[in-house]
Amino acid sequence: MPTLTKPLSGWGRYPVQSCELERPERYADLRPTTDTLIARGQGRSYGDASLNENGRVILTERLDRMLSLDVQQGILKAEAGVTLAEILPVIVKQGWFLPVTPGTKYVSLGGCVAADVHGKNHHHDGGFGDHVLGIDLIMADGSHKTCSASENADIFWATVGGMGLTGIISEVTLKLLPIQTAKMMVSQHAANNLEHLFQLLENPALDDQYSVAWIDCLAKGGQLGRGIAMFGHHATIAELGESYSTEANPSQPPLDRGGADLAPLTKGGADSALPLTRGSWRGFASKRLNHPPLQTKPKRTRSLPFNFPSWILNPLSISLFNKLYFYRESRRKSPFLTDYDSYFYPLDSIGQWNRMYGKRGFVQYQCVIPEASALVGMIALLKELSASRRSSFLAVLKRFGAEGKAPLSFPMPGYTLALDLPIRDKGLFSLLDKLDHIVLQHGGRVYLAKDARISAESFRSMYPRFETWLKLKNKIDPSNRFSSSLARRLNIGGKAK
Amino acid sequence: MSENILILGATSAIARGTAAAFAARGDNIYLASRDEEELKRIAADLTVRYGVKVSYGLFDAAATDTHPAFFQAVLKEMQELNGVVLAFGLLGDQQAARDFSVAEKIITSNFTGAVSILSLCANYFEPLKRGFIIGISSVAGDRGRQSNYVYGAAKGALSIYLQGLRNRLFPSGVRVVTIKPGFVDTAMTFGLPGLFLVATPQHIGKQIVRTLSKSADVVYLPGFWRYIMLIIKHVPEVIFKRMKM
Numbered sequence: 005m006p007t008l009t010k011p012l013s014g015w016g017r018y019p020v021q022s023c024e025l026e027r028p029e030r031y032a033d034l035r036p037t038t039d040t041l042i043a044r045g046q047g048r049s050y051g052d053a054s055l056n057e058n059g060r061v062i063l064t065e066r067l068d069r070m071l072s073l074d075v076q077q078g079i080l081k082a083e084a085g086v087t088l089a090e091i092l093p094v095i096v097k098q099g100w101f102l103p104v105t106p107g108t109k110y111v112s113l114g115g116c117v118a119a120d121v122h123g124k125n126h127h128h129d130g131g132f133g134d135h136v137l138g139i140d141l142i143m144a145d146g147s148h149k150t151c152s153a154s155e156n157a158d159i160f161w162a163t164v165g166g167m168g169l170t171g172i173i174s175e176v177t178l179k180l181l182p183i184q185t186a187k188m189m190v191s192q193h194a195a196n197n198l199e200h201l202f203q204l205l206e207n208p209a210l211d212d213q214y215s216v217a218w219i220d221c222l223a224k225g226g227q228l229g230r231g232i233a234m235f236g237h238h239a240t241i242a243e244l245g246e247s248y249s250t251e252a253n254p255s256q257p258p259l260d261r262g263g264a265d266l267a268p269l270t271k272g273g274a275d276s277a278l279p280l281t282r283g284s285w286r287g288f289a290s291k292r293l294n295h296p297p298l299q300t301k302p303k304r305t306r307s308l309p310f311n312f313p314s315w316i317l318n319p320l321s322i323s324l325f326n327k328l329y330f331y332r333e334s335r336r337k338s339p340f341l342t343d344y345d346s347y348f349y350p351l352d353s354i355g356q357w358n359r360m361y362g363k364r365g366f367v368q369y370q371c372v373i374p375e376a377s378a379l380v381g382m383i384a385l386l387k388e389l390s391a392s393r394r395s396s397f398l399a400v401l402k403r404f405g406a407e408g409k410a411p412l413s414f415p416m417p418g419y420t421l422a423l424d425l426p427i428r429d430k431g432l433f434s435l436l437d438k439l440d441h442i443v444l445q446h447g448g449r450v451y452l453a454k455d456a457r458i459s460a461e462s463f464r465s466m467y468p469r470f471e472t473w474l475k476l477k478n479k480i481d482p483s484n485r486f487s488s489s490l491a492r493r494l495n496i497g498g499k500a501k
Numbered sequence: 502m503s504e505n506i507l508i509l510g511a512t513s514a515i516a517r518g519t520a521a522a523f524a525a526r527g528d529n530i531y532l533a534s535r536d537e538e539e540l541k542r543i544a545a546d547l548t549v550r551y552g553v554k555v556s557y558g559l560f561d562a563a564a565t566d567t568h569p570a571f572f573q574a575v576l577k578e579m580q581e582l583n584g585v586v587l588a589f590g591l592l593g594d595q596q597a598a599r600d601f602s603v604a605e606k607i608i609t610s611n612f613t614g615a616v617s618i619l620s621l622c623a624n625y626f627e628p629l630k631r632g633f634i635i636g637i638s639s640v641a642g643d644r645g646r647q648s649n650y651v652y653g654a655a656k657g658a659l660s661i662y663l664q665g666l667r668n669r670l671f672p673s674g675v676r677v678v679t680i681k682p683g684f685v686d687t688a689m690t691f692g693l694p695g696l697f698l699v700a701t702p703q704h705i706g707k708q709i710v711r712t713l714s715k716s717a718d719v720v721y722l723p724g725f726w727r728y729i730m731l732i733i734k735h736v737p738e739v740i741f742k743r744m745k746m
Contacts, residue, residue: 008692029514029688030539066514066688069546083542094550 005033012061015358016050017365018427018456021057021489029066031083034174035146037062042488043172045085045112049119050368051456052489053167059487062172064114070094071175078180079137084114084173089352096344097298100180101238103135107400109349114173119453120165120413123348124214124236127405131415133164134408140175144481148174153409162476165413167452169486169496170477185297187239188214188347194334198229198386202379202419205233205403213237218333219399220326221386221423222319229386231401232333239341241297303345307355314362314428322395360397361426367456369436370414370422372404373448378419381446385421385439392435396423411469414451422454433457452490460495503527503553505579509560509618510589512539514687515637518706519586524551526710531575531582533560534589562589562614563606572621584633585622586709587615590656592689598651611655616662623666626675633676635709636663640681640721643730646746660719667718678712679719683726698723 005026012023028034043062044054054061064085071081075098080091088102089109095101106121115121120133129135138152141163149171151160163170193210195201201217204210212235219231351357358366373381382401389396400422404415425432440462443450449466450458464470477497484497491497506523508516511532520530524547532540532555540557547555556578560571576582591610598604619634626632641649642656660679667677684690684699700723712720721727736744 006688006692025692027688027691030512030536031542032538069542070549071542071545073549090550 005037007060012047012055013365014047014049014051014054014456016367016454016456017358017361017363018367019052019055019489020365021052021055023056023061024059025061025063027063027066031067031174034062034064034067034172035142036144036172036485039483039485040487042486042491043084043114043118043168045115046087046110048108048111048115049453051454052493053119053453053455054115055489056487057489057492064112064172064174067174068112073098075100078182079177080180081175081177082113084112084117084139084176086113087111088113088116092344093300095180096183096186096300099183099298101183101344103179103181104129104132105348107349108352109345110352113176113178114168117164117173117176118166118168120408120410120415121453122404122415124216124402126415127211127215127403128213130405131164131408131410131413133161133410133413135179136164137177137179139163139173139177141170142172142174144171144483144485158476159480161410162412162473162480164408164410165452166410166473166477167412167490168488169491170480171486181238183238183298184241185239185244186300186344187244187297187341188236188344189239189243189339190234190236190342190347191338192235192333192336193233193338194231194330195233196230197223197227198231198383199379201229201231201233201401205401205419210235215403217401218329219386219401219421220330221389221396221399222323222326224390228383228390230330231399232330236347238344244297244341300343300345303353305353305355308357308359311359311363312361314364314426316362317360317397317426319393319395322397325397361424364427366424366426367432367436368422368424368454369439370420370451370454371439371443371448372414372416372418372420372451373443373446374416374418376418377446381442381448382419382421384442388435388438388442389423392431394425394432394435396425398422398424411473412452412467414449414453416449418448420451422451455490458494460493463494503529504583505529505531505581507531507533507575507579507582507585507622509533509585509587510562511543511557512536513588513590513689514702515682515685515705515709516586516588517543518702518704519588519635519709520547520706521550521703522706522710524553524555527551527553528583529554529579530556531579532557533571533575535559535561560618562618563609565609565614565617568617568621572618572625576625582622582625582632584635584713585619586635586637587619588637589614590637590639590652592649592652595647595649595651604651607651608655608658611652612658612662615659619662619666623670623675627670627673630673631675633678633713634663634666634670635678635680635712636660637680637682637709638663640683640726640730643681644734644741648746664719676713678717680709680712681719681721681726681730683721683723683729685722698725 008025011020013020038060041060041062042056043064045064047054067083068086069083073080078100104123116132120131122131141149141151143149193204195204214236217231217233223230402420404418407416444465487497506528508520510516512534544555544557591607593607638660639656641653642660645653663679684696685705686699686701705722708722
């Protein structure tokens, strides 16, 4: 099989390492071909999880066939290289949705399993692995093994969140989520500080299938952690109400209803939220509803054609953006309807947005802090960040539910914070070490799919179930054939290069 | 209205892209190649994505004596055919092709096998006075170069065969299109040095289907390859023979 050696990186564009790529196009050619290899789907993990410095990286992107879709039961079986972006249009028109989705649809199915990705519904529905009915795993000896929660369960759970280190995930069978429409019903509530934001996210009267919060991490003092809590669910046909017409009545003109006449939600704005009832300029949301409920319009994506100079994102420009965003979103009338793309994948509409952070790339720091000390921990993290005079263009806070069965799975009950930090100088890494320290103090952990720099020691403290996982890894891959730059950095498996 | 399309050599990346483009407009597809496992997967994928009827069968371009039975089986399955895409080909290893047994294999796969199956297709469409044949040749067939002249010779022969076929079938209203892809991001080109402006197989597939709504007979894909090859074809042989290409 021909190979291509070139500098490779994850989505954060740091680190960049020379890897030997192989790209099988036939299913039979997907197999361990060298002593050290790692599978890579879309390369959307941020750091070094899909890199193998001076070793083999097997690209799964061409093994992207959907093998079956049971439209009655909502069960999709597909090769692991297929992306969520390819899956969505196929399943949505049949009335199904992904049970769990990360913030980008340009990820492979195999990657979703390997990182046990989570979505805005983790507090209700768990991680991606909880909805996987089965996988086909290519083992170190080249044999195929069918694994699920009931068959080869130990291998299955080691592979969920296992960062590709147990084998090559070649096929995935997924249980889908039924939906009535392709729209989302969204409510937003502004919070003046972090404590308020936590109250909103924990308020059962506000809670919904999906919840997430945006934080203005440049706000200080009494406003530290101010942000917008966003709740949403898949809209029902009743909620679309009169604002959509079926094809039987295509002559009906688009209505500009300003969202005001939409069927009221049972979970209305609660008193703890700021009143968000002023007039909305977003009446166009309902204009787009003149479609059958599961129909979507293709969206145009624009790509960043070049790397931005690294000074473009500076504290001033970010603070300006944050103020505008906070102001605009806090005035947005709730609830409102939007399409699932804008709701789940807002950044996907800008291709190559990672170029925004300049040539040197960025680190996404995502950690979770357990429930008990989540507020204290988050305040400490934000204060540390603000003291360092660095700022994150995007800061996202999210509540997690119960810990999954997979030993290397990231989520645990508590709160997770994700920060995008451009790499401008080495100082960033000492700041991140300080953040690690806070996370460890509170018994939290850092997400491996985003990570590019935690130490092997920190990793072991953060993932106490690692030893269980390692036992199985050593059993099924004794010569440590499946390895990556991340694995070697974390000292997983013996053979360091 | 949906048409019935036969894709020969259906497991290549360009063939997959082309089959997807036909399926996307609602056509029923018959996939043919030597690799049953891949056929099964590609057929399933097209059915799930586009909801069209997809059949498949084993086909070996080099086993020309099996072609008549194969073509009958396709007609039995599909009732009728509206178009054929010939997408099989073998690049081979030019170094190894200095040995005739290897060269012969390249010639059979790219040319002799193509003539065999396309004769059957042409004889089927001619009396019906409709249908199309799309042959995927190569820019390598435009001029012989030391790096792949056996492959190039076979593809060049295929281009001339398609040209003759076009001339013969024109009065019957049967369309014959020659496609000459430049650099496409496939298994054939992965890792090769010196590639530029590489097109995706999905894009090429869409372009191939789009040629049916235009009148062109010979189509370079992507289009700018027409000009690159125009230059390459006009370099005087006295200079060309000294070049390392």
